[in-house]
Amino acid sequence: MTITKRFWISLIFSIPMLVGMILMPFGIMIPGSEWIQFVLTTIVMAVAAGPFIQSAWASFKKHHSNMDTLVAIGTATAYVYSIYAMLTHQAVFFESAAFVVTFVLLGQVFEEKMRNNASNAIEKLVDLQAKDAEVMRDGKIVQVPLSEIVAGDIIRVKPGQKIAVDGEITEGSSTVDESMVTGESMPVSKSIGDKVIGSTMNSNGTFMFKAEKVGSDTMLSQIVELVKKAQNSHAPIQNLTDKVSEIFVPVVLSLSILTFVVWYVFLGATVATALIFAVSVMVIACPCALGLATPTALMVGTGRGAKMGILIKNGEVLEEVSDVNTVVFDKTGTITKGKPEVTDIVGDKKQVLAIAAALEESSEHPLAAAILDKAEVDKITVATVTDFQAIEGKGVFATIDGQKAFVGNDKLLNDIKLDSELNEQMILLQNQAKTVVFVGINQEIIGLITIQDAAKETSKEAIGMLKSRGLNTVMLTGDNRRVAKAIAEEVGIDEVIADVLPSDKADHVEALQRNGKVAFVGDGINDAPALTVADVGIAMGSGTDIAIESGGIVLMKNDLRDVAKALELSKKTFNRIKLNLFWAFIYNVLGIPVAAGIFYAAGLTLSPELAGFAMAFSSLSVVTSSVLLNKAKISSDVETA
The missing domain is CATH 3.40.50.1000 (HAD superfamily/HAD-like)
Structure with a gap:
């Protein structure tokens, strides 16, 4: 049975006991309530708490104790003693056993959901792969599933298609958006001899490439494996309660047994009296608050974080x-x-941008969009051009109002002279790691435009x-x-x-x-x-x-x-969890001597009923501590309503 189902079973059968507790202070007693609690708690113990008991037993056989040990001992003790108390007409606390199981399972439901989210990351990585490709087979282009592509296949890629596998271009050229894999902000120009990466997106040209790495050898597959390895390499978090329980549980067990022996053997008390003291020690140490310590702080901390985005x-x-x-x-x-944009315009800004926008409107170059966006923002009217011509590796040329205009990269400088002032500006801008675009008319450069993925x-x-x-x-x-x-x-x-x-x-x-x-x-x-x-x-x-x-x-x-x-809120939330764990234990530790009857001569005792009340108060203090996390100051907090 899944953790989620166990939680809902435990919650549903615990709610009637909660109603009974709420009605009790008003003098409303449900007839046969003890037997009703016995039946409900028995179901919770048999169905929901069973795995805790099995885990505790397995740890015991290996001479260890953990959170499950605390849950198993606490719930079993409360349950068994309540059966005894019911048969001897004393006060019972079946609800303590049921509530402990419910709270602990709630925390485990959260943990299970988080683990499922982690595995979804790998599934989505795999979904990024192309499903098929156009492969040359027997002199013809045929559609082939990804699984049938082999190293050495010649593959055709059209504009807008995903590149199926890793390889090397053998024919044609294009620009490829590799940002999803390499982090490069600009689409990369590709031609014969250049490498291409599987699952990246082809932009504006058609090319053929030879498959080199397929299946598990592709870069995307390697990323998937890296994520799997990284997720598996994380050691399971060692919960603070488990660390403490390694010492706490054996000590409590020893004290409980010692209490019974002292009262029954050395002080001559009856079995019932000695057992009450021993059970009181166990109940005061019951980990009810421990089940709340982490999930309540986590819920409040994450809830506050959600409001902050x-x-x-x-x-x-x-x-x-x-x-x-x-x-x-x-x-x-x-x-x-993450989006290239125009950062500087040198020269007559309106004229330079107008010419560049007019030519780039007919261009497929990836930087054209940045220039056109800038022209739109500045409300530049884009003129109509004629005789448009793209020179590979240099730029574009066209006629505007009878004049020959051009826009291109620094390779144009081999054919067109740049005056000293613009040359100084070019060097300055390039030293700032900006892409410089040259704009000119009639074999004369009149201005510069720089494009950058700005901070x-x-x-x-x-x-x-x-x-x-x-x-x-x-x-x-x-x-x-x-x-x-x-x-x-x-x-x-x-x-x-x-x-x-x-x-x-x-x-x-x-x-x-x-x-x-x-x-x-x-x-x-x-x-x-x-x-x-x-x-x-x-x-x-x-x-x-x-x-x-x-x-x-x-x-x-x-x-x-x-x-x-995020770092500050996370740190404060974790510190609050540690504080909660402290409060979860402090009542137990301080109450154990009283529960053991050390102060019996002074009239100070702690019956199982009061021990159960102390447990409830411990839980209340933990919840209150968690709620106060909403008031904790985040020094860099700039929350908006």
Whole structure:
């Protein structure tokens, strides 16, 4: 039976006992309530608590104790004693056993849901692959399923199609959007001899390529394997309650037995009296509050985070955040906007932009969209051109109002002279890692346009917030070093690691982990392995589903400043969990001497009923502590209503 089904069974059969507890202070007693509680709790113990008892027994045989040991002993003791109390007409506390099982199962339901989310990331990676391809067979192009493609096949790719597998172009040329795999912000020009990557998207040309890596050898398949390996490499989080229970459970058992022996053997008490003291010790140590300590803090912390646009996906992340000392960022779409845009226009801005927009309107070059977007924003009227001609590798030419106009790259300088002033401007802009486009009329360059994937407006502030907390910041990107370094200097990043392939990203994260725990912030498919292998993966909400599934924290507002907020909120939530665990134990520890009858001579005793009340008060304190997390100050918090 699944954990979810066990939880619902436990909850449904516990609710009637909760109603009885609520009615009791008003003097309303349900006839035969003890027998009703006995039947309901028996069902809970048999169906929902059975796996806890089996796990506790298995741990006992290996000379260990864990959370299941606490649950099993606590519930079994409360249940067995209540049967005895019912038969001897004393107060029962069946509900304690049922509620413990319900609360603990609630926490396990959360954990199971988080594990399922992790496995979905791998399924979505696999779904990115092309389903089929146009393959040359016996001199003809035929449609072939992906599974039938073999190394050496010649494959045709048309505009808008996915590239099926990794290979090398043998005929034709095009531009390919590789951002989903490499992180490159600009589509990459491809021609004969260039490598192509499976699952990337062809833009505007048709080409043939030879398949080199197929099946599990493709880059996407390797990314899938990296995510699987990274997920499996994480050791299961060692819950604080399990750590404490290694000592706490044997001590409580020993004290309970000792209490019975002292009262029955040395002090001459009756079996019933000695058993009451012994059971009181067990009940006061019952882990009811432990079942609430983690889930309540997690629910409040994650609920507050959701209001801030920060999704914290599991409790393991909270523990890891406490010791993070390095935050690593992907560049494209994380620090930068992920969309090329015009940053500078040199010359007569209106004239230069008007000419460039007129020519680029007929162009298929990936930078054309940035120029056209700028013209639209500036409300530039785009003139009609004639005699349009594209020169591969240089630019485009056309006639505007009887004049020969052109727009292109620095290869045009081989044919057209650039004056000294514009040359100085060009060098300055290129040193800023901006792509320079030349605009001219009648063999004379009249202006420059630069295009860049600019940093987000909030990136510099976000990096500053992290550095003020004493965290080291690193940029890890597939872009070239000059572009990456320029962006890093602009926003204040401490260290740059550039020209990195997806398979290398996880390796670099692991290398940084030698110096402490690492948080990785990214938004692309290529970031999935790094997000998973990092101690804390933080995914931008505007990113791919794979990145979001792989990250332990998701920033839904796509605001980089939320990284600092997420780290602080996570740390405070985990600290609150530790505080809750303290309160969950403190009543037990302080109450054990009283329950054992040490202060009996002074008239201070703790019956099983009062022990049950102390347990309830312990649970209340834990819930209250968790709710107060809503009032905890987040120094970088800028919540909006």
